[in-house]
Amino acid sequence: KAQKKHRGQKWVVFDPRKHEMAERADIHLRPKASTDMVWASALSRYMFEHGYADQEFLDARVNQIEEYKQSLEPFTMDFAAQITGIEKEKLIEAAELIGQAKSVCLLWAMGITQHSHGSDTSTALSNLLLVTGNYGRPGTGGYPMRGHNNVQGASDFGCLKNMYPGYEKVTEEKNRDKWAKAWGVPKEKLSLEKGNDNFTMVKGADEGSVKAMFIIGEETAFSDADSTSVHSGFESLDFMVVQDIFMSRTAEFADVVLPASPSVEKDGTFTNTERRIQRFYQVLPPLGDSRPDWQILTDLAKRMGYDWGYTHPSQIMDEAASIATMFQGVSYERLEGWQSLFWPMQSDGSTTPLLYTERFHTDDGKAVLFPLEWKAPAEAADSEYDIMLDNGRMLEQFQSTNQTGRGPRIWSQAPNWFVEVSPELAAERGIEDGTWVRVTSRRGSVEVRATVTDRVAGNTLFMPIHQGKPGLNLLTGEHHDPDVNTPAYKETAVKLEVLPEKGEPPLPSNNFRNAHRTPNDGVPVEVKWYREDYVEPPAQAPHPERF
Template structure:
């Protein structure tokens, strides 16, 4: 609504246009109205009544009352104040004010602040217990006796995170928050995402890391705590003095609790939040509403998975191999050795005998320096990063069709889309926070969701249409749906004419993709195909999300291309809420490539073969650069086996376990004449190294990441590097300088300034423009203008036109008949990859201690499998040993093996070297294996406390109507009217 409204607020006439609530307007006018259940990221919950005002003479909750033209608002009258005090008093009956000895007394307790602002001195309703015990797990705890029943946690769980575990049982004599059907946290469906503790206005829902740590007096024992609180209550002469003392104590805490903004490293969503540290202890993660990608949201890893930073297993000194063992060494010695070996190889075999692998977990600046070291110092283009293992095919598909290899819009656009199609993406587990936006939009806003996947994961279960194409057949159904749309005349002719080239050629290439052919190949029914086409046709905006289920195939790039083709044909580009979203897996998989860790492209995807580009870099770096594209990861391994590549410097990548066909990769490592590995842990890959260098994780350094939305975000240093470990950029600089580079960077901002000056794609990026929670989405012009919606005027291809690109289906690998099981694989919510970081968090380890194999009920019946049965899976390339879980998430002869182990259950013992024909991305998803039962009965690998055994209780919000219907509830406004005879 843009109509101008005239409203009288506290006797003063105001004019404005926004369609907002009374509370929002009053807050904008700096008028203090208490609002304990209201949270800007959650909206009106209406449980606390403390925001009561009078509108046109009637008492209303200002949080849920929209302002209308001509309204007369009174927020200051004595009767309004009285109603607010009644509401506050009810809250205080539920919450004991022992602020000074409360771990939540950090200046942000909203009850404390409301009591102070309203100058409440005493309460009428005495605090009393709800007679229920504290509910806790390893990550957070709920104290019912401190809970004011505002319902924020429930709202966040039900409608933001949409795990649907929490509710308030309004039927209890003393209502309180319950998990599932009133069970313990551990026995519930809770995924420990931490939303509840993040939004709680007080200490009812508190992170366990804060307990006894945050305050100066909060570490006291329970038997002393209670008498201390009693004394305080007995001697207090009004809350003013209590507030003063606790405010003083809260101020003192500021001196020793450090709050540092950082960016999560567990996936490509790019969640930003404050980390609270006391010395090296991590007290909690505090998301901020202003965080551009995640707002108040986190997943269990981002919220609670940081113990690895202080793990005793961290590498703290360089290691040097001596025969069959390593010994700790000083930096000087390690760098001496690296220098001599690098120089020797350079002299004897030339620069292309060395290769470099960047990390998608490290910063942009580190990716930039690594490729600069390779190109500008050593003289080779043998530089790559691990996007080669995941999203290079998606990037290829987009380069072909629209020119930029990035998401078309932001996460907001995903939430806005009328229709979401998720293909080969277990986004609820792989990009948990992003998936919450889809779940919420579907639950509350009528967004439609189609899921195409082998496995009935969470989003599939929630979807409006779930189809299970046969493995590796996505290109066929996508093309058939596109053809059907064109045949029906549903394609966007105007869009194609104006913005797309090669249309006719492409449309004629669709001829073979008839519904009959697609049904035969994909095993989808014709009805399903038509339904998909119809849903796309009926939706004004469609966004397609895809991930490894698409890309990790022999035809991964072509299938990605087919997705983009479908979107172009239906005009689903160049508008909010539409487009292509290849969901990036690692925190900086986008940035690692953006900053040039690729064998054929310099930063900003500028070709090494382009003379103009090269000469610009040469002028800046003062060197001459090779114009010959280098080797990618996959080719490096082959090259080692062939005796061409002698030296490898790899950082932040456990290639020895995450690459496909690891027996082949590991045997390559054994053949290297010199191998430098830089990591924070002694990984499987480190075992093959000659020198291991101890690096510092994200909390111990500064830098920037680019998330899946092409968004640059800064991370700040929260902790000093542990032991003798160092930030990667410093290590690379030292090695480069040993090789005569003469680099003088003293801060990552200088590296960014140099990269931006050479790269039109992000020319305007600077640390100043990324202060705090500020962010920029590339392309970024020199003046700092960024591009939230990627394509607005046209496409990044010649003539500004997108290009339809005909593709043909590549049949997946075929196996001998004995390999009768299809082995699907991927991530788990609670572990990051092989788990060398997440297993360091005891709470995660306790709930998910092992890898497991999901088998279907049908297969279980056929092979007499049950939970805990130990089996061996054998493919032509190797075998794994793993315990089974019987579940309906998989069907028939499809099994699912998550990647959360580097032990004998590691998936890549089964995978082959077969790869995407266009990018060499391993075809991890094309594996078949045979099964052998090793032990019929065993303990289940998945404890019953795992959230997968929970029993969610979906509902919309907190069901405040049930509270209002209680016989002991009276609306404070009505009470005031009665008292005053109104």
């Protein structure tokens, strides 16, 4: 292949869309929307049937093997081909590559989780790793990629409805008692019940059971599914506070807006998908009246009668490390400079760069193979809404563009919202680059220009999530994964209407998607230093994007 992997790795991509990673893959398979659990389970069955299951690993370190094997009975390769639309021969090719590999790691993100049964698919992928013995060794494991740089850290430190920091369950009395004692409050002050999550809070606002809301750093009005219901919920609240670094669309609904500071204006830590805790440092004073989030919350608590006394975020880390077993030994001192730590930690500062080398996080130290059943998606195409709409990020922008959409240079790369239409669907409907179309779901409609591309195939469209007002979530619905309440953003059936207007192609001719990439071994940053138009910082280069 023209694009060689740095160390000769083989790369299999399952995705309805042919993006850059798919182009670079050794095998690219395009499943129908919301069918990933099927091919993952079929691969597990194939491993057992063809001698690729790691029986030694299973016998020593995994429970419920026979029950799981029985649950795989429906998941033949023929069944997987029928449900997913992937050719049986291609599935077998992928299975052979995975089965023969010495080590396998699986990476997935919102394309897996944002479906009505996305958590089942995540479980199926973990099952596949267990069957093939791909846990606890270098080059193995599952990596659910996060959409933001500190989603992992926020989850680790208690921003979940059912967990204290360190994933200690709020429903267990021993945890409640431990945290109550550490915080110096009566244990009855801490609930043993799970709280609401993002989905149930917004739904509660719309139904009237939630009367007030405090939103920190989340563009909920734009990024939550079924934006019509979200906006209705916000308008129904008695009181709403938004804390953010910009006057966002969500902040427009608020009674009070508290200006916060971005990462360059405060100290703190980020934690990434591999559990690596890293420090970041304040380099600029907060702008205007803005303040770091921790300081706003500390001052707010003091006004409400709870003086926590924090003067620096390191004290908050010290408190968490003194209570949560997982974080014992974490400190800002041990994170100085470029040092980083992997949880779970030990009190002496020793860290865990590789999980599950000896035991899993269960009572007996063994993993559990979890039987699953195939469940049809909550929303599918029919005779009226005959097309499935995929959606996701673009390289040029981040989320709702509050941060990346502030200057003309980035917008010049992709200035227009668009929908990607496959060549075969374009030929059938008479669509060309620049044709205006109306995309209508069971909830709303948007009008955008089309770009005809083989990045999508058949009756599947793709739209970026960044642009528009009210944006893509005018089309998405409230159907969600019942286990974790993740909205099924990727499970949206639509109909496509061709409008009489014809415009310019929505992507500029110099957009990188219209070019041919030149593979290289990395980013040769030193090359730009030799250019005649390069100027050293802090001087401003007129067109830094050209470097």
